[in-house]
Amino acid sequence: MSAETASYQPVPGSRKDDAILVVDGVRRAFGGLVAVDVEHIEVPRNKITALIGPNGAGKTTFFNLMTGFDHVDSGVITLDGEDITGTPPHRLAAKGMVRTFQLTKALAKLSTIENMKLGALDQRGEKFWSALIPGTWTKQEREIEARADAILKRFNLTHMRDEFAGTMSGGQRKLLEMARALMTDPRVVMLDEPMAGVNPALAQSLLELIKMLPSEGRTVIFVEHNMDVVQEISDWVIVMAEGRVIAEGTPAEIKSNKAVVDAYLGAHHGEDLSKVELT
Numbered sequence: 474m475s476a477e478t479a480s481y482q483p484v485p486g487s488r489k490d491d492a493i494l495v496v497d498g499v500r501r502a503f504g505g506l507v508a509v510d511v512e513h514i515e516v517p518r519n520k521i522t523a524l525i526g527p528n529g530a531g532k533t534t535f536f537n538l539m540t541g542f543d544h545v546d547s548g549v550i551t552l553d554g555e556d557i558t559g560t561p562p563h564r565l566a567a568k569g570m571v572r573t574f575q576l577t578k579a580l581a582k583l584s585t586i587e588n589m590k591l592g593a594l595d596q597r598g599e600k601f602w603s604a605l606i607p608g609t610w611t612k613q614e615r616e617i618e619a620r621a622d623a624i625l626k627r628f629n630l631t632h633m634r635d636e637f638a639g640t641m642s643g644g645q646r647k648l649l650e651m652a653r654a655l656m657t658d659p660r661v662v663m664l665d666e667p668m669a670g671v672n673p674a675l676a677q678s679l680l681e682l683i684k685m686l687p688s689e690g691r692t693v694i695f696v697e698h699n700m701d702v703v704q705e706i707s708d709w710v711i712v713m714a715e716g717r718v719i720a721e722g723t724p725a726e727i728k729s730n731k732a733v734v735d736a737y738l739g740a741h742h743g744e745d746l747s748k749v750e751l752t
């Protein structure tokens with residue numbers, strides 16, 4: 474946790490003078506079920522914010538709303554003061570906001586490097602297939618390849634460069650997914666359960682890579698079930714239950730927050746919260 478995050482008020486909707494993403498009055502219902510009803514949140518810039526909450530709390534729906542994969546019924550979402558409500562994912566990527574998925578989307582029949590190049594271009598919503606045909610390369614495409622190679626090196630995936638993504642382990646594909654998200658040089662990176670299905674050794678390197686993002690001027694928001702991961706890498710935690718934000722705070726504050734403990738008790742009577750996979 475950085476020194477500044479400790480100075481934010483640990484209450485739902487708390488103001489942050491360095492907010493990059495602001496959500497106001499966002500609501501989404503499915504029939505009679507209100508899945509998301511968030512009055513106000515502000516996400517601090519160049520920090521790692523975890524979004525947690527019990528099953529069905531609305532985390533994924535809220536994530537979808539923020540990343541343009543679902544439409545709000547009402548409310549406004551702003552990125553650096555610009556209204557991005559309802560902006561489709563590829564246009565959000567062009568504005569510097571990208572996401573990864575819980576189920577990886579790497580294309581099995583393409584090589585790692587091809588997946589990376591696709592990451593650069595499909596996020597911009599351009600025609601990208603020509604980028605895979607060497608004879609048609611432009612200067613821009615060569616730059617993209619150089620960037621891809623640099624990121625692969627950092628992610629320790631250089632040895633997989635020319636292998637089909639389909640030959641990778643689940644954990645390596647998670648790494649590739651995050652590496653690909655960085656191709657657009659995003660200022661906001663949204664990670665949907667980045668550790669799910671990743672073996673402990675790879676998980677540790679993934680954590681280290683995530684921890685580095687704020688120092689490069691990137692804001693991270695991630696949904697996570699594992700409280701150890703949340704405690705280890707988050708600067709700030711936002712807790713949802715039944716569609717609403719019920720608590721915000723540093724990881725330490727959240728651990729001892731009564732509303733949070735109560736929200737989880739229904740599912741985990743009498744268990745030590747630190748041992749519970751908070752889903």
Ligand SMILES: Nc1ncnc2c1ncn2[C@@H]1O[C@H](COP(=O)(O)OP(=O)(O)OP(=O)(O)O)[C@@H](O)[C@H]1O
Nearest residue numbers: 503506508526527528529530531532533534535752
């Ligand atoms: N497309 C949909 N149609 C109908 N109901 C939906 C839809 N998507 C989500 N819901 C409902 O909205 C509520 C919130 O679901 P959501 O998936 O956002 O929760 P979650 O916090 O991500 O849960 P989990 O931790 O189990 O992934 C749930 O009651 C869910 O059944």
Ligand SMILES: [Mg+2]
Nearest residue numbers: 529532533534
């Ligand atoms: Mg979910």
